[in-house]
Amino acid sequence: MSPMSNSLVEPQVESLATAGLSQGDVSDFFALLKPRVMFLVVFTALVGMVVSHPDVHPVVAFVSLLMIAVGGGASGALNMWWDADIDAVMTRTRKRPIPAGKIQPGEALAFGVTLAFGSVIILGLASNWLAAGLLAFTIFFYVVIYSMWLKRSTPQNIVIGGAAGALPPIVAQAAVTGHVAWDSVVLFAIIFMWTPPHFWALALVKSSDYERAGIPMMPNVAGPDSTRFQILAYTILLAPLGLAPVALGFGGLAYAIMALIGGFGMLALAVQVYRLRQGEPAMRVAQQLFGFSILYLFLLFATLLVEHGFGFFRPVFR
Incomplete structure (x- = not known):
């Protein structure tokens, strides 16, 4: 974390750590999922499924799409947990649940990790482990490679980190076909x-x-x-x-x-x-x-x- 960010938001972080249980409600936890980004994940994943013309049971397709959405939401929650310090000083993010004091960082971390592991495991059981592995890689790439490393270290953060946001069509195609083909790669x-x-x-x-x-x-x-x-x-x-x-x-x-x-x-x-x-x-x-x-x-x-x-x-x- 940058020294500038820490000095500006230290009081907010300390107050969150000593505030006891958060006062967040369901809407605050939903906001942690970055619903607008999650919609893009679901939408592009759905298109990745449809262009594949899979012969797959609709329940399997629905559960796969749902788990891809949950995995995307988990990435958003973990991103907000890690970026709570910089969110607190940016005008467009300071009202997010953690800097606003509605949800504690530890709660967001537990929430995001639970959703991440749950989405990967359920996708593997409901569909196949190739898709589950790709979803796990997507979450890891967004949280660790982009949020924890690239975002604060290089102006190429968006270029390289953009791979995480582009992967849902590939994950979705793998979920319903068991393989990755050129059409989903082009969408990526x-x-x-x-x-x-x-x-x-x-x-x-x-x-x-x-x-x-x-x-x-x-x-x-x-x-x-x-x-x-x-x-x-x-x-x-x-x-x-x-x-x-x-x-x-x-x-x-x-x-x-x-x-x-x-x-x-x-x-x-x-x-x-x-x-x-x-x-x-x-x-x-x-x-x-x-x-x-x-x-x-x-x-x-x-x-x-x-x-x-x-x-x-x-x-x-x-």
Whole structure:
């Protein structure tokens, strides 16, 4: 933990340690799971299942998806436990359950560990141990590699750490098929390449927050101009990668249209972020890119879900 962060939040941490049992209710423990992130985990995992066209019992598929969601929530709870000191000094996170004093760090740790082990074991028993092993690796990567190491040590934290958030489609495919194929790997690659422009756009807007917490985000280390260039570079790679499902035969005509329109929108906003260097307009367009990137990823995966889940899939190349 950074010296700056510790000096700023020492009183809060001490008060939490001596407060006895927390006053948190069910909603506070649910907040520990990072429900918005957990929704993304569930959604991308569901698409990974559907594009695999598995011949699997629906109960097995449901339990597998549920355990992937629980594993994602466990990662969020353990991340909040470890990051309680920096959450307390950042404006967008200071109201989370631990810095707000609603849940003690030890309770969050026990909660997260229980969910992590439970989700892995149940997934292994309900589906297969390849999927369980991949889920365990995902939790380990997010909590230990990203949260405990990369986040506080390198501006590449989001790039490398993004692998954890991109793994759910692979875990889901393994859960319902017993193996990993190219379609889930491509979905992994899309999410992985999407992560840097998505989070760095937010980091441009919230750079003072990250600086106060001592987190080496790209704008605070390399500077805003370098970050804008890297956002553009990653987006240039992301846009054609979004069309890879079409080339590999599991993205249909509707997906191709959505990927083209969405990729163009991402590129247009990334160019604006690169060109606008100062003032309120620059911050506004960075915020727009952050918001649009969420819509872009959602629409890509939603189109695949509709094509394969509702029988609308028609390959572009026959």
